Amino acid sequence: MTQTLTARLDAHDLSLGINPLGWTNDVIQEFGDNTSVETFLDEAASCGYQGVEMGRKFPREVNVLKPLLGNYGLRLASGWYSGFVAERDVADELDAVAEHAELLAACGARVMVYGECGRMPGSAPLDEPLSKTPSLNGEEWAAYGERLTRFAEALRSRHGIAIAYHAHLMMLAESEAEIDALMANSGEAVGLLFDTGHVVAGGGDMSALLQRHGARINHLHLKDIRREVMAHVRSQDASFNQGVRDGMFTVPGDGYLDFAPVLEFALSPAYRGWLIVEAEQDPQKAPSRQMAEAAWAHVDRQLARLG
Numbered sequence: 206m207t208q209t210l211t212a213r214l215d216a217h218d219l220s221l222g223i224n225p226l227g228w229t230n231d232v233i234q235e236f237g238d239n240t241s242v243e244t245f246l247d248e249a250a251s252c253g254y255q256g257v258e259m260g261r262k263f264p265r266e267v268n269v270l271k272p273l274l275g276n277y278g279l280r281l282a283s284g285w286y287s288g289f290v291a292e293r294d295v296a297d298e299l300d301a302v303a304e305h306a307e308l309l310a311a312c313g314a315r316v317m318v319y320g321e322c323g324r325m326p327g328s329a330p331l332d333e334p335l336s337k338t339p340s341l342n343g344e345e346w347a348a349y350g351e352r353l354t355r356f357a358e359a360l361r362s363r364h365g366i367a368i369a370y371h372a373h374l375m376m377l378a379e380s381e382a383e384i385d386a387l388m389a390n391s392g393e394a395v396g397l398l399f400d401t402g403h404v405v406a407g408g409g410d411m412s413a414l415l416q417r418h419g420a421r422i423n424h425l426h427l428k429d430i431r432r433e434v435m436a437h438v439r440s441q442d443a444s445f446n447q448g449v450r451d452g453m454f455t456v457p458g459d460g461y462l463d464f465a466p467v468l469e470f471a472l473s474p475a476y477r478g479w480l481i482v483e484a485e486q487d488p489q490k491a492p493s494r495q496m497a498e499a500a501w502a503h504v505d506r507q508l509a510r511l512g
Contacts, residue, residue: 210253210505214480217472221504222282223249224426224483225260227456228493231285232331233446237488242273248494250277252501258318258481259284259309267311274312281312282479283369283424288356291323291341291349291377295356299363306364316369316424316478317360318398321377330375334442338375340383349377350390357394369398369424374406375445381409388418397421400483401467402428402454406435412466419475425467426483427504429460449485456484456496458503468507480504 214221228245229237242262249257256279263284264270274281286305290298302317309317322330324339341349357368370387372378378387384404388397399422404411415422431452438448448454457464470476482500484491 210501210508211255213508214255218477219471220255220280220282220479221253221501222256222258222280222479222481223252223254223497223500224258224481225262226483226485227491227496228488229260229262230449230485231261233449236486237493240488240493245493246274246277246279248497250279252494252497254279254482254497254501256280256282256479258282258483265304265308267308270308271312281309281314282481283314283316283318284309285318285320285371287322288319289321289323290353290356291321293323295352295359298356299359302360303364306360306366310364310366314366316367316396316398318371318424319368320371320373324377325375331445332447333375333444335374335439335445335448336442338379339377341377341386346386346390350387350392350395353395354392357396358392361394367396367423368394369396371398371400371403372407372409373400373403379403379407381407381414384409384414384418388421393421395421396423398424398426399467400426400428401462401464402426402430402484405430405462406453415466415470419470419473422470422476424479424481425471425476426481427457427464427467427500428483429455429457429462431455431459432461450487452486452490454484455486455491456482456500456503457507458499459496464503464507465511468504468511472508472511
């Protein structure tokens with residue numbers, strides 16, 4: 206099965222990776238706090254994944270991280286960066302990101318996952334009710350998009366790495382309209398990370414957004430949703446972190462999403478790059494390796510069906 210899927214991915218210049226959030230959560234510290242990065246890398250590689258994204262357990266020195274990945278035959282796909290371009294001067298943001306961007310680039314990553322943390326509510330925004338998601342008006346979008354574009358252009362020029370802007374619950378680009386505004390007000394240097402779970406949870410239409418913004422999409426996250434859990438989280442206006450604790454997200458094939466639109470897009474000439482399985486889950490309720498194996502099998506079946 207691994208050879209068949211790998212060959213199919215190679216034929217389309219695609220790679221399948223996985224994020225460590227199913228093993229060790231970056232925010233909810235007790236989720237996988239005793240799980241080592243070596244455990245994650247070993248299990249990811251043994252399931253057949255070709256690469257990984259960074260998590261909080263990863264070493265931050267290139268001379269440590271690069272050989273560590275090599276020991277497991279894995280490549281670095283990307284890594285999250287909490288940006289504040291919505292609040293911070295571009296020059297200051299470039300200073301803040303420099304070390305992280307250099308590490309990603311030195312380890313072979315071509316994109317940096319950018320999460321906009323500016324304008325988020327409270328001191329612990331992911332513990333705030335989902336209804337408190339931040340927003341921008343039309344004039345603010347224009348100014349924000351201009352700063353973000355300058356940041357993305359400079360990042361590419363200085364470090365040879367592109368922004369993959371993460372449309373994300375509780376962040377400035379959450380809804381379909383906000384994703385449209387982001388794309389309309391920023392330049393080509395700002396790539397879009399298309400996360401199936403966040404797009405649908407934010408009320409977006411996957412097919413419509415893929416059609417409108419496919420040319421800007423430079424990174425894909427494959428995340429599923431447990432419909433009843435998500436409905437309960439929304440009805441209770443719970444926080445993002447509470448939703449994660451309750452299990453609103455899961456791996457592809459374990460929820461209700463139809464991944465055909467995003468996989469068809471991935472197989473088209475419009476996309477070349479990574480497919481990243483990602484699901485913020487409690488590993489005590491959703492065993493990490495079991496979930497990773499199930500996701501691999503689901504992606505394999507779906508790609509085989511699509512031809």
